[in-house]
Structures are given as C-alpha cells and as structure tokens.
Amino acid sequence: MNVADKVRSPCVSICALDNDDMCIGCHRSGDEITRWTQMDHEERLHVLQNVAEREKKSLIHG
Numbered sequence: 001m002n003v004a005d006k007v008r009s010p011c012v013s014i015c016a017l018d019n020d021d022m023c024i025g026c027h028r029s030g031d032e033i034t035r036w037t038q039m040d041h042e043e044r045l046h047v048l049q050n051v052a053e054r055e056k057k058s059l060i061h062g
Contacts, residue, residue, distance in 0.1 A: 010026040
C-alpha cells in the first residue's frame, strides 16, 4: 500500500477530550487516538465511520 492509499487521521488540531472520553475536535475516543498509528487500513476505515456517526449526533444535539 502506498502513501496515497493510507487512511489519514481525522485530527483537526483541536485536541480536548470531553467527559465521555471523546475528542471534541475529531470525535475519536481517547483509545482510538492512542491506537491510530497501530491500526491497519480496515480498522481506520471503521473508526472513520464511527467518527462520522458521532459528528452527526453532535450536530443534532449540539
């Protein structure tokens, strides 16, 4: 897999965890952030799907 195929981090440089251990910037859990560099391609895609769901919920409830 070349560099262009790698799943990039959703980090937006707003790094702060809320009371639920979710980053208010990228919507990843503390565990997902910590493990990101060790995750394979499929795991990262799964995290990004979760991030999209969390982001939608935060816009609805925010």
